[in-house]
Amino acid sequence: MLAEGAGQDGALPALEQSTLARCNRDACLAVIERDGRQWRILATRSRDFIAWRELVAACARxxxxxxxxxxxxACTPRWLKLDRETLAQSGGVxxxxxxxxxxxxxxxxxxHLPWSPYSATASPPPSGASGS
Incomplete structure (x- = not known):
């Protein structure tokens, strides 16, 4: 679906194979340039423990x-934070x-759709519900 949405014919390569990203076992950092601006995007890729200070510092950058x-x-990126809690409230982004x-x-x-889990009339998802 990502490839189709991006107008890409065929499968997208793994992020760690991209020239835009640097990855380690726990996360990838991609730098994307759009309209003369560089965007630094941090994406976690493991469920392993990441030291709090290191994670908070990476978020800030x-x-x-x-x-x-x-x-x-304390993980406060410059513009946008999309984590489990946020995605559970927003759905896809x-x-x-x-x-x-x-x-x-x-x-x-x-x-505005009555059947949507995000409609004003729908009850909120149960506590602990996954955003996926």
Missing amino acids: ADIVVSERWLPK AVHLSAEPRVETVAARGR
Whole structure:
């Protein structure tokens, strides 16, 4: 789906094989240039323990942090934090990096649909529900 959405014919290569990213066992840092600006995107890739200070410092150096795990409140990227808690509330997210960056969420698009789990009439997901 990512390849299709990006207009890519065929499968996308693994992030660690990209020339845009540097990865270790726990995370990848990609630097993407759009409209004359560099965006530093940090993505976690393991569920292993990451030292709190190292994680918080890495978050502070990133513009965007994406993780399927819960991240501490002290993890404060420059612009956008998408962790388990945020994604559980927003659903899927599309991030548009441009001169005027913006974020679109499934929750924002589905609020008016009565069957959407994000609608104003739907009850919130149970505590501990996964955002995937």
